Amino acid sequence: MNFGTLADIETRGKTVLVRVDFNSPIDPSSNTILDDKRFREHVPTLQALEDARVVVIAHQSRPGKKDFTTLAAHADKLERLLGMPVTYVDDIIGSCAKRAVYDSHPGDVVLLENVRFSAEENLSLKPEEGAKTHLVRKLAAMADLCVYDAFGTAHRSQPTITGLPYAMKTVAGLLMEKEVAMLSKVFTSAPRPVTFVLGGTKVDDSIAVAGNVLANKTADKIAVIGVVANVFYLAKGIDIGEPSRNLIRTLGYDGEVAKAKVILDSYPDKVLLPEYVAVKEQDERKEYPILTIPKDCPILDMGTDSIVQFSRELAASGSIVFNGPAGVFEEAKFASGTFELLRAAANAEFSVCGGGHTAAVIEQLGLEPQYSHLSTGGGACIEFLTGKKLPAIAALEESWKKFGN
Numbered sequence: 001m002n003f004g005t006l007a008d009i010e011t012r013g014k015t016v017l018v019r020v021d022f023n024s025p026i027d028p029s030s031n032t033i034l035d036d037k038r039f040r041e042h043v044p045t046l047q048a049l050e051d052a053r054v055v056v057i058a059h060q061s062r063p064g065k066k067d068f069t070t071l072a073a074h075a076d077k078l079e080r081l082l083g084m085p086v087t088y089v090d091d092i093i094g095s096c097a098k099r100a101v102y103d104s105h106p107g108d109v110v111l112l113e114n115v116r117f118s119a120e121e122n123l124s125l126k127p128e129e130g131a132k133t134h135l136v137r138k139l140a141a142m143a144d145l146c147v148y149d150a151f152g153t154a155h156r157s158q159p160t161i162t163g164l165p166y167a168m169k170t171v172a173g174l175l176m177e178k179e180v181a182m183l184s185k186v187f188t189s190a191p192r193p194v195t196f197v198l199g200g201t202k203v204d205d206s207i208a209v210a211g212n213v214l215a216n217k218t219a220d221k222i223a224v225i226g227v228v229a230n231v232f233y234l235a236k237g238i239d240i241g242e243p244s245r246n247l248i249r250t251l252g253y254d255g256e257v258a259k260a261k262v263i264l265d266s267y268p269d270k271v272l273l274p275e276y277v278a279v280k281e282q283d284e285r286k287e288y289p290i291l292t293i294p295k296d297c298p299i300l301d302m303g304t305d306s307i308v309q310f311s312r313e314l315a316a317s318g319s320i321v322f323n324g325p326a327g328v329f330e331e332a333k334f335a336s337g338t339f340e341l342l343r344a345a346a347n348a349e350f351s352v353c354g355g356g357h358t359a360a361v362i363e364q365l366g367l368e369p370q371y372s373h374l375s376t377g378g379g380a381c382i383e384f385l386t387g388k389k390l391p392a393i394a395a396l397e398e399s400w401k402k403f404g405n
């Protein structure tokens, strides 16, 4: 790693900005946080800074969305997990925020307001431009050092993600370090054969990852499930029925069919597609071979024979990267593909998972201890796995060049 870490800096008595990713599912009617995995994962970094004045910067959702809200509930959640008071200020760079930081003591934690309440944070800017924003200049003036721990947002180039590291000495926090170390193993030391299981609804991301990891031989096989599989069926000329075709159109993925075809043509023996699907027919689960899918029933899971075949394939894999479910697991009748494949993947020597829905199912099934790593990143994890350098990582490297020793 070409960036600084907590081990490289002295924080005693210093004021330290810590950029985290607390962005979590929230029930907008009660402002309740529904999943606190991301909070739990940041706790070690915050605890490691116990001798510093800690100023936490975080976002929740995006402007215009229902769960775009203040961080009051986040402060309560953090207090409970840290077992100590957290001072929440409903301000980011104004006099209230500055006063709260100035009045704090080593060992205190201050949580600033949702940083996306600042219009500047919602701009996608080059790091050097982000460093010149009022937001970054004023935040940097409040502190001695910055710690970047927000792996889940590392694929964005917004002012507090890539601008702050250009404006002040910024090192990676413990979560960031762990994510980079564990996900990098997929490229370097993962036991062979390596199988990528790509499902869920983010078809464009999944196809980009598939093309990349097959081309650079990171993966030996790709198993496609979920909506991603439906796009591969279309690429093979298979009629998937009106409802599933409409879903692909609505999600804006018609253009992905040609890309799936290129992958199938280039790697005919390396792409595993379920031969059987489960559809919803008169409110029941019915299974069909892919050549006889009914025209008016949505595909909501893979068929049982394919679950058995894929589970065998996963059992023979040394490493598994799992991203996205096999079906609409939220409906009990269509959960078996997702549940069984996640159980099979848990037995691999090395197994990593990305994506909020997938990680939540793993936790629900009690499989978390069996996985080598559950990433806190959705988009960030998948973009990392395409082999691209994430903007936040590039900015951390630049910060270490500029301000490190």
Ligand SMILES: Nc1ncnc2c1ncn2[C@@H]1O[C@H](COP(=O)(O)OP(=O)(O)O)[C@@H](O)[C@H]1O
Binding pocket: 199, 200, 201, 202, 225, 226, 227, 247, 299, 300, 301, 323, 324, 325, 326, 327, 328, 329, 330, 354, 355, 356, 357, 358, 359, 378
């Ligand atoms: N065949 C399918 N048709 C419709 N939705 C599906 C299908 N397969 C999976 N899904 C949906 O995909 C969603 C999760 O996808 P995604 O957000 O990509 O996963 P993750 O959060 O793990 O990255 C789930 O809500 C699930 O219901």
Ligand SMILES: O=C(OP(=O)(O)O)[C@H](O)COP(=O)(O)O
Binding pocket: 021, 023, 061, 062, 152, 153, 156, 356, 376, 377, 378, 379, 380
């Ligand atoms: O939750 C996040 O990403 P994810 O939904 O891909 O896991 C991050 O907080 C980034 O949020 P954004 O996609 O609104 O920039």
